[in-house]
Amino acid sequence: MRLLDLETERLILKGISEDDVDFIFQEFSNDEVNRYLFDAEPTKTRQDAEDIVHMYTQQKQVTAHRWIIILKSDNTKIGTLGFHIWKPEFRTCEIGYDLQPAYWGKGYGKEAVKAMLQYITPTLQLQTVTACIYKDNAASLALAQSLGFTDSGEQKMFPFHGVEYWHNIYKREMPPMxxxxxxxxxxxxxxxxxxxxxxxxxxxxxxxxxxxxxxxxxxxxxxxxxxxxxxxxxxxxxxxxxxxxxxxxxxxxxxxxxxxxxxxxxxxxxxxxxxxxxxxxxxxx
Structure with missing residues (x-):
């Protein structure tokens, strides 16, 4: 399966590639971006960034995909988003998204996630999409809720540096197709x-x-x-x-x-x- 690049009024969502290693290093070595990311260590070296890129570009079978969020106005890379844990047999996947702090509060995240959902729902034949959000991540929660995600009552725990971080699972039932x-x-x-x-x-x-x-x-x-x-x-x-x-x-x-x-x-x-x-x-x- 080849997933397409997407476009919105203000953004281009480009599939991740080798050209994005430097940006991935910048993004996931940022303390603010990593503040509520407890499922992986922050990126510390360029090799770490290459490993992240290769995780998506060298899959034998697609189970995840990541897009780089780019401003149309000046081609600046401002974040990433994508899906993972895609289970075709259950018609479900989980999504994630992140932005550089300088671009928070401008509606870019919602614009990008909305476009992604419109694309992956028919492409992956999804019935349910989930988002795993740490309880203190108010901005991420607000974005998910604005797009129709609701608290499922389920939780997932990520151990990080000896501490257990519990995340709430938010779900959205997608339109039948x-x-x-x-x-x-x-x-x-x-x-x-x-x-x-x-x-x-x-x-x-x-x-x-x-x-x-x-x-x-x-x-x-x-x-x-x-x-x-x-x-x-x-x-x-x-x-x-x-x-x-x-x-x-x-x-x-x-x-x-x-x-x-x-x-x-x-x-x-x-x-x-x-x-x-x-x-x-x-x-x-």
Whole structure:
């Protein structure tokens, strides 16, 4: 799996690389940044920083990922964020984030974490995301709560220099999702008027072409008023037109209506699976 770089109004979230060793050393040798980080020793040497980078860049199987937070305005690296303890079988992962003290209180952390959640929820097919926060870390707690995380009542202990530090586990249940019949993870044409389009995963080296077609498909859906042939509802969801897997005799993409659940194409019955979609499935953060 290749995870993409992300972009927000003010930030670029760039996947960690060898170019970031010096910044990682600067970040995790900072006493203020490390104040509530009890799961690892502060970075003391450049080798320590290299080890952190390699932990993410040399994985044989992706279980964690880290992005460097960069200001668009001047390309300054100001922090990191990412996910770890990803358990696909349970559709869950834990997230973490950190910022240089000079950039605290400016909304950068929330902006970055929000973008990451919007991306990893469909990409990793997550149902639950957790954040492990030390009880005295008020700023981190406020950020998590502002994004819908609540106290699960669970705790985790990290022994550090002979002292036990108990952390509270905060959780957020993510919106349910539907992965289309063709298997490509894209919510642009699977969810009509979706609030978020995930760039499709690589497939036979055609990522750019697919991304362009997905975007075009969304524009088509938004430009026309689609009606269900049964109840004439405007709340209609269409299937993928890129892979052309499910086409009916009229050479139209298979459609399903949220209101009456009627399918114009009889071939859909062979799937033995009706998709129930609702407004709650939109990725709204």
């Amino acid at each position: 539907y992965i289309g019949y063709c298997g490509i993870q894209c919510h642009g044409c699977l969810i009509y008027k979706a609030t978020y389009i995930q760039d499709p995963v690589e497939r036979n080296g055609t990522q750019e072409m697919l991304a362009k077609k997905w975007s075009t498909q969304k524009e088509i859906l938004e430009a026309k008023q689609i009606e269900c042939e049964g109840c004439k509802s405007k709340r209609l969801f269409e299937n993928c037109r890129v892979c052309q897997i499910r086409l009916c005799a009229k050479d139209k993409a298979v459609t399903s209506c949220q209101d009456c659940e009627e399918y114009p194409c009889e071939k859909i019955d062979s799937l033995k699976k009706k998709v129930h979609l609702s407004e709650e499935m939109m990725f709204v953060f």
